[in-house]
Amino acid sequence: MNTELFGFPTVNVWVDAIIRLHLIVGLMTVVVMGLIYIERKIIARFQMRLGPTRTGPLGLLQSLADALKLLGKEDLRPRNADPLIFEFAVYFVFVPVFMAFVAIPFAFDWNVRVLELGLFYVIAISSVNVVGWVMAGWSSDNRYAMIGALRAAAQGISYEVPLILAVLAVAMVAGSLNLNEITGQQGHIPFIVWQPLAFAIFYVAMLAELNRTPFDIPIGESEVVGGPFIEYSGIRWSMFFLAEYAGLFILCLLASAVFLGGWAWPLGEDAGFLWQIVLTSAKTGLLIFSVFWVRVTVPRMRIDQLMAFSWKVLMPLSFALILANGLILVYEWPDVFLLVPNVIGLVLLYVIVEHGVTRRRPRQLARPALEAEAAS
Amino acid sequence: MKGLLKSMATTLSTFARRPVTRKYPEGHKELPERDRAFPILLWDDHIDEPYCTGCHACERACPVECMTVLMKDNPNHESQGGTSRRRKIIDKFWIDYARCMRCNICVEVCNFEAIAMNNTWTGHELSVYDRSDLVMDLPQLLAQHRAGELDEWVADI
Numbered sequence: 001m002n003t004e005l006f007g008f009p010t011v012n013v014w015v016d017a018i019i020r021l022h023l024i025v026g027l028m029t030v031v032v033m034g035l036i037y038i039e040r041k042i043i044a045r046f047q048m049r050l051g052p053t054r055t056g057p058l059g060l061l062q063s064l065a066d067a068l069k070l071l072g073k074e075d076l077r078p079r080n081a082d083p084l085i086f087e088f089a090v091y092f093v094f095v096p097v098f099m100a101f102v103a104i105p106f107a108f109d110w111n112v113r114v115l116e117l118g119l120f121y122v123i124a125i126s127s128v129n130v131v132g133w134v135m136a137g138w139s140s141d142n143r144y145a146m147i148g149a150l151r152a153a154a155q156g157i158s159y160e161v162p163l164i165l166a167v168l169a170v171a172m173v174a175g176s177l178n179l180n181e182i183t184g185q186q187g188h189i190p191f192i193v194w195q196p197l198a199f200a201i202f203y204v205a206m207l208a209e210l211n212r213t214p215f216d217i218p219i220g221e222s223e224v225v226g227g228p229f230i231e232y233s234g235i236r237w238s239m240f241f242l243a244e245y246a247g248l249f250i251l252c253l254l255a256s257a258v259f260l261g262g263w264a265w266p267l268g269e270d271a272g273f274l275w276q277i278v279l280t281s282a283k284t285g286l287l288i289f290s291v292f293w294v295r296v297t298v299p300r301m302r303i304d305q306l307m308a309f310s311w312k313v314l315m316p317l318s319f320a321l322i323l324a325n326g327l328i329l330v331y332e333w334p335d336v337f338l339l340v341p342n343v344i345g346l347v348l349l350y351v352i353v354e355h356g357v358t359r360r361r362p363r364q365l366a367r368p369a370l371e372a373e374a375a376s
Numbered sequence: 377m378k379g380l381l382k383s384m385a386t387t388l389s390t391f392a393r394r395p396v397t398r399k400y401p402e403g404h405k406e407l408p409e410r411d412r413a414f415p416i417l418l419w420d421d422h423i424d425e426p427y428c429t430g431c432h433a434c435e436r437a438c439p440v441e442c443m444t445v446l447m448k449d450n451p452n453h454e455s456q457g458g459t460s461r462r463r464k465i466i467d468k469f470w471i472d473y474a475r476c477m478r479c480n481i482c483v484e485v486c487n488f489e490a491i492a493m494n495n496t497w498t499g500h501e502l503s504v505y506d507r508s509d510l511v512m513d514l515p516q517l518l519a520q521h522r523a524g525e526l527d528e529w530v531a532d533i
Contacts, residue, residue, distance in 0.1 A: 050399070
């Protein structure tokens with residue numbers, strides 16, 4: 001059985017699969033190293049520093065040097081750690097991220113595989129890594145790792161829901177789960193125009209999913225000293241790191257494809273392959289930049305704020321959005337009506353963040369009750 | 377939320393600003409003209425000899441006793457057929473930079489304005505492998521001003 005691979009018609013299926021997998025892994029590794037370098041540079045500029053400058057021209061080889069250093073380090077495993085789970089946890093974090101890459105469209109009809117349920121597949125596969133986090137935290141036999149893992153699990157599961165619902169809102173409008181089709185429909189107007197609330201929810205949930213500031217509670221250095229990865233070193237640790245940045249890249253790609261019109265907007269399907277790649281990467285780059293920007297700006301949230309924000313704010317809003325979308329789509333009202341729930345939702349979100357749940361202090365006993373407790 | 381947006385704008389404005397970092401060994405920050413590194417001796421270009429007469433004023437005033445001064449008769453004095461009006465002149469001068477605390481007192485007490493605090497980067501970049509290399513002798517102390525490598529402010533004293 002033969003398949004077509006980038007225009008070369010006769011390639012054995014297995015060879016084809018192997019080549020594609022190697023392309024993914026190679027590309028991801030390079031992209032991650034680039035991302036780490038770019039993040040360091042950008043954050044340095046935000047703090048009016050220079051960032052890496054010594055390794056190679058403009059410090060370009062910094063990531064390579066780091067990678068080599070990490071490869072050379074000893075791969076330690078604590079004596080009390082569960083050997084099997086400890087060592088396999090890495091793959092549960094690492095592999096899903098790469099598998100998610102399969103369905104992401106870069107240009108017209110140019111993914112690794114065009115999947116009919118691409119969106120569903122990406123979302124499903126990218127939530128598997130929570131399992132890896134919990135495995136890592138649990139098997140390390142370290143309290144900080146354990147706490148970090150539990151936080152990661154709570155956060156990952158909580159924010160998975162608004163993330164999925166936000167994407168679902170777009171899928172409803174698009175009427176498809178095929179990422180290529182969703183992107184292709186945005187030739188003239190990207191979905192962020194019709195679904196700004198969905199994008200806002202998706203963005204926040206994405207930050208939380210990726211454990212980036214302000215939601216870096218599971219790996220908060222000052223609280224749980226690195227969370228589930230405390231006991232990892234050398235190559236295993238670097239694989240966690242790789243997965244983190246690869247996840248950032250993939251979710252930004254997904255956001256750019258689903259909300260910003262990926263390769264399609266504003267040039268449409270007929271633009272050349274190169275233009276489409278440029279568009280995709282520009283949008284993704286913009287999103288990644290904004291993630292870094294948020295990272296240097298916002299301090300870490302408290303865990304109760306985080307959970308409250310997900311369950312009390314994002315979740316009802318996204319449910320309401322889906323309900324409203326459903327109504328509008330079922331009765332086939334004009335597209336402009338889609339904006340109404342979104343704008344209302346955005347205003348609500350603004351008001352809530354300004355005055356609402358997240359600003360309240362954690363629930364405490366009333367003063368007399370506290371004193372009575374102290375006395376007893 | 378308002379605060380959030382405001383802080384985002386603030387960080388973006390810092391992003392647009394130039395980095396304040398200097399790549400130190402290659403590039404130096406400009407020093408203020410009254411920057412106070414270690415004391416050096418000044419060179420009288422008109423007569424081609426040091427200003428210092430070896431009067432021991434600085435040596436006596438030095439709180440950490442980092443100086444050693446030896447005086448001699450000036451061979452270039454007018455009475456000897458020379459051009460200088462200095463009867464006595466410095467013979468040997470040592471300053472232990474490892475000991476000096478850069479208090480500026482030697483400069484204050486000097487009657488001949490023959491000593492000044494170095495205000496250039498060479499006064500700061502003095503790392504050596506041996507402490508004894510930080511004891512500067514007369515030629516070393518005079519060299520910088522003699523070569524005209526001192527910033528104006530000190531040279532004009």
